[in-house]
Amino acid sequence: MRTYNVAILGATGAVGTRLVQQLEQSTIPVASVKLLASARSAGKKATFKGEEVTIEEATPEAFVGIDIVLASAGGSVSKRLLPEAVKRGAVCIDNTSAFRMDPEVPLVVPEVNPEQLKKHHGIIANPNCSTIQMVVALKPVFEKFGIEQVIVSTYQAASGAGQSALNEFFQESRDYLDDKEMSAEILPTASDKKHYPLAFNLLPQIDVFEDEGYTHEEWKMIHETKKILLNDMNATDLKVTATCVRVPVPISHGESVYVQVKDKKATAQDIRAAIAEGEGIVLQDDPSQQIYPQPLNAVGTRETYVGRIRPDQENAGAFNMWVVSDNLLKGAAWNTVEIAERLVSEDLVHPQ
Amino acid sequence: MRTYNVAILGATGAVGTRLVQQLEQSTIPVASVKLLASARSAGKKATFKGEEVTIEEATPEAFVGIDIVLASAGGSVSKRLLPEAVKRGAVCIDNTSAFRMDPEVPLVVPEVNPEQLKKHHGIIANPNCSTIQMVVALKPVFEKFGIEQVIVSTYQAASGAGQSALNEFFQESRDYLDDKEMSAEILPTASDKKHYPLAFNLLPQIDVFEDEGYTHEEWKMIHETKKILLNDMNATDLKVTATCVRVPVPISHGESVYVQVKDKKATAQDIRAAIAEGEGIVLQDDPSQQIYPQPLNAVGTRETYVGRIRPDQENAGAFNMWVVSDNLLKGAAWNTVEIAERLVSEDLVHPQ
Secondary structure, eight states, X not given: OOOEEEEEESTTSHHHHHHHHHHHTSSOOEEEEEEEEOTTTTTOEEEETTEEEEOEEOOGGGGTTOSEEEEOSOHHHHHHHHHHHHHTXXXXXXXXXXTTTOTTSOBOOTTTOGGGGGGOSSEEEOOXXXXXXXXXXXXXXXXXXXXXXXXXXXXXXXXGGOHHHHHHHHHHHHHHHTTOOOOOSSSSOTTSSOOOOOTTSOBOOOSOBOGGGOBHHHHHHHHHHHHHHHSOTTOSSSEEEXXXXXXXXXXXXXXXXXXXXXXXXXXXXXXXXXXXXXXXEEEOOBGXXXXXXXXXXXXXXXXXXXXXXXXXXXXXXXXXXXXXXXXXXXXIIHHHHHHHHHHHHTTOSSOO | OOOEEEEXXXXXXXXXXXXXXXXXTSSOOEEEEEEEEOTTTTTOEEEETTEEEEOEEOOGGGGTTOSEXXXXXXXXXXXXXXXXXXXXXXXXXXXXXXXXXXXXXXXXXXXXXXXXXXXXXXXXXXXXXXXXXXXXXXXXXXXXXXXXXXXXXXXXXXXXXXXXXXXXXXXXXXXXXXXXXXXXXXXXXXXXXXXXXXXXXXXXXXXXBXXXXXXXXXXXXXXXXHHHHHSOTTOSSSEEEEEEXXXXXXXXXXXXXXXXXXXXXXXXXXXXXXXXXXXXXXXXXXXGGTXXXXXXXXXXXXXXXXXXXXXXTTSTTEEEEEEEEOTTIIIIIHHHHHHHHHHHHTTOSSOO
16 A cells, blocks of 8 residues: 655644644555644654654755645745645645635635646645635535525634634633733734734634725635636636624634525525535534534534525525534645545545 | 603613613603512612612503603513503503514614604514614615615624523633533523523524524514614515524624615715714724724624625625624613603604
8 A cells, every 4th residue: 555754834733733633533544744843843742643753844855755745834834835845746735825826726625626636736725714614515505506696704713813813812711701901912813903802702804904895814715715616716607705704712613604596496495405415514404403503513523514594585596504614624624634635545646 | 841750671681771871871851760670679779870779560550650661671571561551651662572563663773763753652662683783784875875685694792682691601601711511501592492502602593493494583683674674574675684693792793784785886985985974873994904893892882883894896786894783782772762862852752
């Protein structure tokens, strides 16, 4: 059996530690694991399948002999180092936004557009967390009924902004309950000027602002959805708009998704049946038993949960639904490792 | 100057205590205040403008001599007692859903449809909290550009389910941070079978489930919006759909509102200018300075805050916006007292 040398770039973060876990639990025959991080973390110890691994500094030379790179160390690190890894013969699955809109780079959710994996030139991009769970839920609807328009409002967890944001959010929560003043230095987004508490609050800003008042997170949901479903980031036959809000939840994003399908005869029961059979989806939709997706129940799992499927009673072919998934797993680490599993099983790690 | 004897029914709850505060701060010339509650609370003390008031049991006879009743003691109490108060000559402003859909009962947000006050027969209904802030934000858009369709996703605070739900939510938050098991007995809704923790979670159920998988809260947003804006709870020329979600925030609801206007030439700047001039609205919409509405900033204020106004880049005349207001004040106590102020200033307390 062929085995693979795997490097994890950015192994110490909220997603990085989960990349290690997901790789441990994966079907990939791992020959060796290299954990790479900044010079600051080099020398620290971690474990892989019970064995101690010393974290090494991420340099171009560190990729010599590596077959698969799982990257989650920030966009600028990926831009600098992944081409070096590719030069040295590795295939890179990148969890940052660095290459997502590059037309030469496949943007892949294995349940949705696995055929794109065959076109890779060394780098495969993992979509944004909020996009992944939405396209998993929409895929069976898209296939069976066609989709004209998507209007999404997100309820995104603190961990989407990284481990330090999650720590800050917990500290704020404690301070608020102890009647102390909350202090914010990271959220809504570390790179922006002002910072606000998330605890017991809502922050309608994820990432920085761009044109026409949209945040970069909203821009990503719009254009990544088009690239994944239609292989064209500017496709005009699928309309998408988004409002992204950070909510005081540690892990797992919620999404209120309004979808207008092409087949105006589709009923809520049709949509529910299609979603129930969708890959990677667990249908949780029984109002009579108060069954619906909740973030607390999704934490630590790989699935996307869908419920609250209802017809817009005044628009034929339009439906509301509620989608929840662990943003660090299906939204990041698991989707990345799942891509790696597919590359291995389809022998696409080193295409001829 | 004419003065008024005012009774507050349900004076001890999350809204009731704020009814007392808002009445203290109002322009109404109050001759006397009577605080009414269940037999269980009778005999307890409260204060009004610094003077001690003994809480009395709410009975039909308690309304003798009362001019204005502000009611927030639950739907069944309102159904039973408000007709008794009307019989005894009082005008009642009811914060429950008991009479909202009665075609004979005006459902009023003073900034939106004050003309309906003239038609009252003794009872005026205060709309649902999530409806009020949305129609305040939509009113100037409706007036200037017409509205075809509204798609709203709510982010509703724990206090909307009452003081005991708020207490439960804080206890859950403490337990979670202390690594203790959370126990839920009230939320998502006291009258339903199952209860789930709200702390660090999202509950896509507010009130009980009704037809086609909609909750009663969603039903209320749809039909109350039509009644307030078009004076017809089943109006077909304004389409409304809603997804209502409880979020781990103590006070102030957020709403992601997608609105399709009739005037397809309207720009985001036009919408922003109209909203900026809207009654009861504070525009907070400057992405360059990270200015947008946040629940923590709205607590204790009477205004509705609107920001994140953006065009749907693929649909002419469609816009996203983000609306926040204190659900206990504008969403409940302040709207109720504001209605009473209008009745007084327009001499409609005892119409001829």
